[in-house]
Amino acid sequence: MTYIRSQFRxxxxxxxxxxxxxxxxxxxxxTLCAGCGHDSIxxxxxxxxxxxxxxxxxxxxxxxxxxxxxxxxxxxxxSHGFNSVHGRMPSVATGANMANRDLxxxxxxxxxxxxxxxxxxxxxxxxxxxxxxxIVMNNGCYGLTKGQDSATADAGSKSKKGVANxxxxxxxxxxxxxxxxxxxAQSFSGDKEQLIPLIKAAIDHPGFAFxxxxxxxxxxxxxxxxxxxxDYVREHVxxxxxxxxxxxxxxxxxSYQKGTxxxxxxxxxxxxxxxxxxxxxxxxxxxxxxxxxxxxxxxNEILTxxxxxxPESTDLHHTIQxxxxxxxxxxxxxxxxxxxxxxxxxxxxx
Amino acid sequence: MHQxxxxxxxxxxxxxxxxxxxxxxxxFAKAVFRMGIPVTPKNIFPxxxxxxxxxxxxxxxxxxxxxxxxxxxxxxxxxPQSMPDDVRSVKEGGYFLYDSTKKLHPELIREDVNYIxxxxxxxxxxxxxxxxxxxxxxxxxxxxxxxxxLGIEFSVLETLLAxxxxxxxxxxxxxxxxxxxxxxxxxxxxxxxxxxxxxxxxLIGDKIMIDGxxxxxxxxxxxxxxxxxxxxxxxxxxxxxxFEGYAKKMRIDKETGKHNYAIVQAEDELAAIGxxxxxxxxxxxxxxxxxxxxxSLMNEFLGLAYFAEIPTVLIDVQRTGxxxxxxxxxxxxDILLAAxxxxxxxxxxxxxxxxxxxxxxxxxxxxxxxxxxxxxIIMMTDLDLGMNDHLSEPFVWDDKRKYNRGKVLNAQQLxxxxxxxxxxxxxxxxxxxxxxxxxxxxxxxxxxxGTSRDEFAAYTEDGDVYARNMDRLLKKWDTAKDTVPGPYxxxxxNKSPYGVLFFGTSTYSAEEAMDLMSQGNVSFDAMRIKAxxxxxxxxxxxxxxxxxxxxxQNRDAQLRxxxxxxxDASPQKLIRVLxxxxxxITADNIITQISKSLSPAKKLIYHQ
Numbered sequence: 001m002t003y004i005r006s007q008f009r010x011x012x013x014x015x016x017x018x019x020x021x022x023x024x025x026x027x028x029x030x031t032l033c034a035g036c037g038h039d040s041i042x043x044x045x046x047x048x049x050x051x052x053x054x055x056x057x058x059x060x061x062x063x064x065x066x067x068x069x070x071x072x073x074x075x076x077x078x079s080h081g082f083n084s085v086h087g088r089m090p091s092v093a094t095g096a097n098m099a100n101r102d103l104x105x106x107x108x109x110x111x112x113x114x115x116x117x118x119x120x121x122x123x124x125x126x127x128x129x130x131x132x133x134x135i136v137m138n139n140g141c142y143g144l145t146k147g148q149d150s151a152t153a154d155a156g157s158k159s160k161k162g163v164a165n166x167x168x169x170x171x172x173x174x175x176x177x178x179x180x181x182x183x184x185a186q187s188f189s190g191d192k193e194q195l196i197p198l199i200k201a202a203i204d205h206p207g208f209a210f211x212x213x214x215x216x217x218x219x220x221x222x223x224x225x226x227x228x229x230x231d232y233v234r235e236h237v238x239x240x241x242x243x244x245x246x247x248x249x250x251x252x253x254x255s256y257q258k259g260t261x262x263x264x265x266x267x268x269x270x271x272x273x274x275x276x277x278x279x280x281x282x283x284x285x286x287x288x289x290x291x292x293x294x295x296x297x298x299x300n301e302i303l304t305x306x307x308x309x310x311p312e313s314t315d316l317h318h319t320i321q322x323x324x325x326x327x328x329x330x331x332x333x334x335x336x337x338x339x340x341x342x343x344x345x346x347x348x349x350x
Numbered sequence: 351m352h353q354x355x356x357x358x359x360x361x362x363x364x365x366x367x368x369x370x371x372x373x374x375x376x377x378f379a380k381a382v383f384r385m386g387i388p389v390t391p392k393n394i395f396p397x398x399x400x401x402x403x404x405x406x407x408x409x410x411x412x413x414x415x416x417x418x419x420x421x422x423x424x425x426x427x428x429x430p431q432s433m434p435d436d437v438r439s440v441k442e443g444g445y446f447l448y449d450s451t452k453k454l455h456p457e458l459i460r461e462d463v464n465y466i467x468x469x470x471x472x473x474x475x476x477x478x479x480x481x482x483x484x485x486x487x488x489x490x491x492x493x494x495x496x497x498x499x500l501g502i503e504f505s506v507l508e509t510l511l512a513x514x515x516x517x518x519x520x521x522x523x524x525x526x527x528x529x530x531x532x533x534x535x536x537x538x539x540x541x542x543x544x545x546x547x548x549x550x551x552x553l554i555g556d557k558i559m560i561d562g563x564x565x566x567x568x569x570x571x572x573x574x575x576x577x578x579x580x581x582x583x584x585x586x587x588x589x590x591x592x593f594e595g596y597a598k599k600m601r602i603d604k605e606t607g608k609h610n611y612a613i614v615q616a617e618d619e620l621a622a623i624g625x626x627x628x629x630x631x632x633x634x635x636x637x638x639x640x641x642x643x644x645x646s647l648m649n650e651f652l653g654l655a656y657f658a659e660i661p662t663v664l665i666d667v668q669r670t671g672x673x674x675x676x677x678x679x680x681x682x683x684d685i686l687l688a689a690x691x692x693x694x695x696x697x698x699x700x701x702x703x704x705x706x707x708x709x710x711x712x713x714x715x716x717x718x719x720x721x722x723x724x725x726x727i728i729m730m731t732d733l734d735l736g737m738n739d740h741l742s743e744p745f746v747w748d749d750k751r752k753y754n755r756g757k758v759l760n761a762q763q764l765x766x767x768x769x770x771x772x773x774x775x776x777x778x779x780x781x782x783x784x785x786x787x788x789x790x791x792x793x794x795x796x797x798x799x800g801t802s803r804d805e806f807a808a809y810t811e812d813g814d815v816y817a818r819n820m821d822r823l824l825k826k827w828d829t830a831k832d833t834v835p836g837p838y839x840x841x842x843x844n845k846s847p848y849g850v851l852f853f854g855t856s857t858y859s860a861e862e863a864m865d866l867m868s869q870g871n872v873s874f875d876a877m878r879i880k881a882x883x884x885x886x887x888x889x890x891x892x893x894x895x896x897x898x899x900x901x902x903q904n905r906d907a908q909l910r911x912x913x914x915x916x917x918d919a920s921p922q923k924l925i926r927v928l929x930x931x932x933x934x935i936t937a938d939n940i941i942t943q944i945s946k947s948l949s950p951a952k953k954l955i956y957h958q
Contacts, residue, residue, distance in 0.1 A: 028808075057795060060632070060787045073797060073809070080787035081797040082631060084624070085654050091579075091621040095628025095636060096787075098577045098612040103632075103788050121624070124617040316614075323608045327576040328633035328786065330610055332753050335574040337600040339747045345568065346744040349558035 005029050017053035025050045030074040037189030037215030037230075038068055038137045042075040044192050045106065045135070048199035049076065052247065054104060060096055061106045064089040064118055067144055068110030068137035068215075076106070087118025090125035093132055094316075100326040101317050104203060105132035111152040112142050115170045119151075126179040126208055131315035133202045134210045136172055137189070139217035140228035147220030158225030171297065172212040173307060177290050182313035183209035184289065185306045188237050189216070190230065194304060200245035201272045201306065207313035214302060238296055240281050240305035241274035264309055272306060283309055356547045357387050357412035359423035361496070364436045365489075366429045368400030374489030375406040377510055378496060379739065383559050384506045386551040388414040390858075392738050392934065397584065397677045403432040414553065416741055417859030418934040423546055424500075426492050428470065433458060445499075445544065447492060464544070468495055468535050477531060478524070487528040494532025499540070501548045504533070558706070558744050562735035563639075565706035566665050567592025568745070569713030570637055571600060574753050575663070577636035578613045579625030581644060584677050585733040586667035589639035619644035623651040623664065630661045631798060633758075633786035635717045637663035641733075642671045642684050645691070652726050653692025654800045656823075659773075659782070661720035661756070665713065665729040667736040670932045679932025680733035682854055683904035688728045689882055689912055695820060697827055699834060700882040701729050704857040706742035708880075709735065712835075714747075721756035723830050724781060732903075734855045734934045757783045764793040772796040772807040773819060780826030827883060834881035837888050840864070846873045849895035850944075853879040853909065855934060856901045862937035863944070872948065874899075879909070884917060892919045899944050901927040903935050 013021040025046040030039050049059065056078035063069035065086035072081045084092045093107050114122045114136050125134070140153040149157075152172060153165045173186045183205045187195045195213065202209035214233050216222050222229045227236075241262070248269040261275040264283060274283070280295065282288040289308040296303035323330070361378070365371035372393070379391040390409045396402035409419050424445045427436045433448070434457070440446055442462045448454060450467025459465070470488040478484045497507060507529055515521045536542050566589045570578070580590045594613055601610040616622035622638045629636035640648065645666050655662040668684045670676035691698050701716060703709045709731060716727040757777075764770060764785065770793060773782050785794035796807040802816040803809055810816065852860040857878055864876055877891045892898050892913065900910040907926040913919045927943045929935035 055791060057791050058788055062628075078792055078795050080785075080795050081799075082628070083797060083799040083801070084627075085650055085800055088620060088624045088651065091616065091624025092628035092631070094614060094621075095577060095579060095625035095630070096632040097628075098579075098614065098625065099629040099632035099634030099636070100788065120617055121621055124621065128614075317612075320612055320614075321608050322612045323603050323610050324606065327610065327612060328629075330576060332574060334610055335576065335601070336572055336747075336753075339749050341600065342572070342745050342747045346556070346558050349560045349744075350554075350556070 016050055018055060020050065020053075022046055022050045024056055024078060025076055027072070027074040027077040030071070032067060032070065033219045035218040036067070037139065037217070038071050039074065040189040040192065041135065041137055041195065041213055041215055042071045044195040044199055046075045047192070048196050048203065051196070052200055052203060054203070058102070059104045059106055061108065062089050062093045062096065063108045064110070064113035066110040066113045066142070067217075068108055069113055071108055071137070087113050087116070088121055089113070090118065090121035090130075094125060094128065094130055097130055097132060097316070098322070099328045101131070101322070102326050105130075107132050107134045109134065109136050111136060111138045111140060111150040111172070115151040115172060123179060126176055126181045126210070128316045129182055129207045129313065129319070131207055131317070132209070133199065134208065135199070136210075136212050137215040138172060138212055138228070139215050139221055140226070141217050141221040143217050143220055147217070154227040157227040158223065160220050160223050162225070164225075171293070173210070174290065174293050176210045176212070177286055177293065177308055181210050181308070182207040182310040184308045185211045186302070186304045187211060187213045188233055188302070188304055189213055190234070191237070191304070194239060194243055197243045197245040197272070198306060200247075201243070201266070204245070204247070204266050204268065204270050205309070205313065206267050207310070207315045233302060236300055236302050238301040238303050240292070240303060240307065241277040243305055244273040244275070246271050246273055264306070265311060267311060267313075272309070274306065281307070283307065284311075354545045354547055355423065356549050357410055357551065359410055359546045360419055360421060361408045361410070361424040361426065362422040362436075362439070363406040363408075363426045364429045364432050365404050365406065366431065367396055367398055367402045367404045369489070370486040371404070371406070371428070371489045373514070374493050375408070376739070377507065377514075378493050378502075379408045380510055380559065381497070381502050381506045382408065382410055382548060383554060383741070384510065385503060385548060386554045387412065387548060388416065388553055388741055390416045390418070390741065392418060392734070394933070395678050403429050410548065412551065412553065413865075415858070415862040415937065417862050418936050420936055420938060426496070428488065428492065437463070445546070447495065449488070466495070466499070466540060468492065468532065473531050473535065474528075477527070483524065487524070490525055490528035491532035494529035495536050496532075497529065498533040498536040499542050499544050500546055501543045503550070504529075554741070556744050557741050559739050559741055560706045561588070561737055561739050562703065562706050562709040562731050563588040563667065563737060564592040565709035565742075565745070566639070566713045566729065566731065566736070568596050569710040571596045572710070572747055573714035573717040574635045575637050575717060576611050576634045577625070577629035578611065578638070579616050579622040579629070579636070580613075580638050581616050581619045581622045581640065583619070583641045583644050585669055585737045586639040586641045586644070586665065588737065589665055589667065619647040620651065623648040623662070626664070627651055627655050627660050627662055630720070635663070637665060637716075639665040639667060641667050641669045642687070643674065645684055645687055649687075649692045652698060653694060653696055655726045656692065656696045656698060657694070657800055658798050659724040659784070660798070661724055662726035663713075663716045663720050663729070664726060665731065668730065668732040676932045678733070680855070680934055681903050681930060681932060682730070682732055682856070683908065683930070685730065685904070685908035686911060688730060691726075691728070697883070699723060699725060699727050699830055701727060701834070702853040702880055703729065703731055703735065704854050704878065705735070706740050707745060710745045715835075718754040719834065721758070722754055722781070722833060723826065724756060724784060725826070730854065732855055757781055759783050759785050759789070759794060761790040764790045770794050771805040773803065773822070774805040775822050775825070779829045780822050780824070781829060831883045831885045834883065836885050837880055837891070838878040839887070839891070840876040840878075844875050844894055846875050847896040848872065848874045849891055849898040850874045850876045850901065851879065851891070851898050852876075852901040856903060859935050859937045859940055860901050863940035866937060867941060867944070882912065884913065888913075889917050889919075892917065892923070895923070897923050897925055899925045899927050899947070901935070901940055903929050905930040
């Protein structure tokens, strides 16, 4: 990547409802390898947040350790960020979310971070249906330690050294479906047209929204024989539909003709428009999504798009009945019962 | 010449785990308490839910000695499994109460012990029809017998039962009946009272009886904790259960019925502490409770919280290690692990409560300290303190007290300052200003990370910048020395060349040992440590004594190591007084070890 970025921005850059341009959503200059798929995903996150007019300071971006987990530095510079420890981002996000239910939690992780060391936390954050966006930048290898196979590398896929991976892969999207995730999507870092609306829909989803993004590692896993190289992914990607996310307030201005696609109504009246939806996929039906994913895998295809959504999803706060007000805004008067109550307690202990 | 022992003896109940004995035994201990006599119950239980031996020791002490004491004056034996051991552990001239439905094996008969046989099973089978009641009331029958033998006021027991079954009144009558059956059996068959006697006193004052874990849970409610994440582990589990119990009563929003708290049972201890760190980072007061094995797992995150400077409250209810150790026995053996938790150069703030009142206060204070110092605060309690009931001064809360949230900038303050640097030491005390996510649209955001960074939270690999930050953390550590609670000194000025130093649950027995030794010809000065880092008073105490006996409950003298390491204290003058068999330390044990050290002649004889 270039290390010098011009501070100049075209005065006519489009502004969103908050009066911000994309500049307010950018971060520091990326230090990842030139051509890294992760940088494209960062770009999509910036674009999605900009287009949805989310105030950057109302977003908390969290990550674990690895190339993918470095990316939060490179987007949303006005948001608080938390680069935690390897594989433990879900727990930090859970605590943060419990403290303040009103922020948007944007979690970024990688295949090493989520499918290996952090598998336990990944599994359990899904179980709890924590309200967050969880993006896995999945390149099938460990980049920062120079290209070892990860747990999502396909069996037989060849690393840069030419050695075929002898182990079965963990399918992150399939796993999320199995575990009951309320929103599961899959995409490709090189397909911004699909990824941006998926991120927007994930942001709007009031529960755990998982997007597994195949994101080729240009340095260590972009060789012939790898099933996560740019060439392989482009040849084998199979979209379930073209995706558009339509926020509630823009409904009137969109011009889809009736009957040309599937509209998925979101909790707030927004909807996801899926054009040319694959015949064998019903995104309301988990079983159909699992079947479609498995069928695609048998055909060596990488199925992308919105695979499953539960539009009636609630979240962990609903499950454990926490106050509507963020817990971090409660004052001492609401939290501390005071000396009178304590006297009563002392009395019961005598 | 035999003398009556009034209000000074140990009763041990030998039961089978899971037979409902706990509440009957508690009834006995609470009755002694209600008669105004100092009492210490200790539950010695197996790592098992049902079927294994469990003991409940009740020490009655007119002098107010609250530590454990060896030697059983009165054994209530209702567990055939442990009977041979239980017979052996009775002191000469002591008593052995057993279920005489089945005849005692001749091998269990000792000439020097008084046997009191009561056909508990026979009585209960005759008097009760419900199988569960037949089992449960055996326990109440022996309490009734004890009341008659030792002189417990019957009205005290009746009141306690009425309180216990408030709302389930129909259970009161059969319980009273069982008590009376026991008492009547003694009236009909034995001479009473015996030479162990309970006599009403007024020695309790306004003291309360509660376990340390419940006190910690209550302290967390008062301290303003809203997010609790935890993973079940003995002996810490009841901390969170107590928090939840109190929160359900005191933290429900009146209008919506929703909770002004969130409790998440995590998938493991790693996740539990991660959640706590995430919540504190986001401006909520949050804590977890665990024990040794959990603390081991939490080390990675404790290093992050230390280095990234995130307030964190952790309650470590220590048990016997290493590894799984003895999960239901006590120890003070996590000191070094906690003090230097995590890789790299780390130092963690520790608090050492010694009774339930301090469990309450220190837990509430821990949230202030964590936010003041922006670092983990680890409460070092233990199984003995956490899971046993203790006589304690009542809890106190000053309504004028305000939570101290430390250096947190709000939106207006961010507007007013020229520039914000998360790790910029503006005040020179090593403590920097932080912001909570979502505070200001364009100012105050920063990236929290476990990697090295500069004063403005930007990643750096510049060694000088890294070292500058590490040095600032040391400066903060110096600030902490006078922020954490200082030690308690038992004397205004030194009066002896010998000092005794202790902390936590060694306090009861250490105080008793001091009292007993003061009747001899050697006097001691004493100090109780309440926190780490140690301040100047601790240093001075060691420097101004020839010998300092460091009393602790672990094998390797871990606090002593910490004193040597952190204060450059001379190892020669710090004498180890240790106990690590999983049972709370006794005064006798302390006196024996100190005496040996002070009179080498005796030590020689001992070694022959």
